[in-house]
Amino acid sequence: MMIRRFGEGVLVLMPDGVVALSGVTGEELWSYRDRGQELTIEVTGNGDYVTLYNRDENETVVLAKAAGEVMHIYDINLDEIDYTHTFGPDSLRPALHGITGDAWIVRWEDSVNSYDLSTGEPLWSVPDVPNCSDVGQVGDLSVRNEVVVAATTCFEHPEDKESVAWTVGWDFTSELVGLSPETGEELWRVEHSIGRMPIDSLDRGIASRPGGLIYVDYPESYDLGISLIDIDAGEATYLEGQSLLWTSPDGSRLGLWDTETGEYRIQDRSGHVERTLDREIVSMGEDMVTDGRRVGLEGGVLYLGDEMEDASSPEGFARFEGFDGSMTFTWDAAESLKVTDALSVPGAVAVAYRADGEPGVMGLR
Numbered sequence: 001m002m003i004r005r006f007g008e009g010v011l012v013l014m015p016d017g018v019v020a021l022s023g024v025t026g027e028e029l030w031s032y033r034d035r036g037q038e039l040t041i042e043v044t045g046n047g048d049y050v051t052l053y054n055r056d057e058n059e060t061v062v063l064a065k066a067a068g069e070v071m072h073i074y075d076i077n078l079d080e081i082d083y084t085h086t087f088g089p090d091s092l093r094p095a096l097h098g099i100t101g102d103a104w105i106v107r108w109e110d111s112v113n114s115y116d117l118s119t120g121e122p123l124w125s126v127p128d129v130p131n132c133s134d135v136g137q138v139g140d141l142s143v144r145n146e147v148v149v150a151a152t153t154c155f156e157h158p159e160d161k162e163s164v165a166w167t168v169g170w171d172f173t174s175e176l177v178g179l180s181p182e183t184g185e186e187l188w189r190v191e192h193s194i195g196r197m198p199i200d201s202l203d204r205g206i207a208s209r210p211g212g213l214i215y216v217d218y219p220e221s222y223d224l225g226i227s228l229i230d231i232d233a234g235e236a237t238y239l240e241g242q243s244l245l246w247t248s249p250d251g252s253r254l255g256l257w258d259t260e261t262g263e264y265r266i267q268d269r270s271g272h273v274e275r276t277l278d279r280e281i282v283s284m285g286e287d288m289v290t291d292g293r294r295v296g297l298e299g300g301v302l303y304l305g306d307e308m309e310d311a312s313s314p315e316g317f318a319r320f321e322g323f324d325g326s327m328t329f330t331w332d333a334a335e336s337l338k339v340t341d342a343l344s345v346p347g348a349v350a351v352a353y354r355a356d357g358e359p360g361v362m363g364l365r
Contacts, residue, residue, distance in 0.1 A: 045207075130175070153173070155170060176189070188234055195218065214228070224240070262278075295343060305317050306338065316329050
């Protein structure tokens with residue numbers, strides 16, 4: 001079970017479908033279930049659709065995220081289209097971010113390609129997006145309505161060496177390249193090389209944020225911090241030792257958490273700090289703060305423990321530390337609790353969990 005944001009609350013992605021819940025009340029707003037089927041499900045990168053792919057039937061259903069209406073049904077085999085596979089049993093799911101409604105935009109090695117979902121035929125292809133003299137790769141894509149952003153890496157690879165990607169100090173170049181979703185035409189290119197070796201760049205992920213921002217994160221190198229790319233200005237900002245926990249709806253204000261001190265601050269994009277919150281540990285274990293999950297909000301930070309043997313502990317399974325006060329959340333049963341996901345949605349913080357192995361979703365306010 002996974003959760004995603006949507007206009008009025010939270011989408012719950014389950015093995016056989018999706019349910020939309022109100023963030024305020026938790027009531028079901030709409031659902032689409034294909035009971036008995038095993039589906040690959042994801043919300044598209046442009047935020048408009050939910051895609052559900054049935055591998056056994058080679059059927060792709062595209063739902064409007066806002067109201068759950070079926071917009072398109074396609075019957076092509078997506079596995080026959082070249083897309084960069086990731087390791088794991090559900091390798092297709094991340095690639096579904098690239099569905100725009102009638103097309104599927106994917107990466108393959110050093111290229112970006114768009115396919116017609118009705119026929120599977122190519123619409124356009126851009127080879128050698130990294131534009132390298134030696135080894136080049138497209139590591140990740142962010143597909144938005146106005147632009148497709150490709151994260152690229154270039155580095156030299158001598159013929160007599162098996163691999164240099166993990167060699168500390170080996171030169172590489174990272175870029176973010178903007179392409180037209182309709183034609184693949186290059187719109188802009190921003191150089192932003194962060195890391196100690198090529199693999200730091202190859203493994204980085206990118207995601208859209210409000211206000212024309214692209215969030216760049218280095219999941220395999222936690223000490224590298226994050227970066228923000230302003231695609232309108234063509235500028236990159238490196239935030240060493242920071243984690244982006246919250247973004248205002250218009251992208252003008254950011255909630256940044258200091259990975260060393262635990263300080264949380266709200267600031268604007270120019271760097272002007274509006275409010276600062278020092279980390280406090282009251283009736284809450286140190287491991288929950290340092291190793292658990294964090295959800296940033298305009299008014300503070302919600303900390304959640306990843307896993308507890310007895311969730312009824314008086315310390316609670318979660319604690320909110322805010323600019324104007326704090327609150328502890330406790331569980332009313334002596335059972336194991338594992339938090340699998342948590343995110344801020346309109347009206348609440350939605351938390352996906354397993355209590356004594358049974359999955360569920362709750363809203364904290």
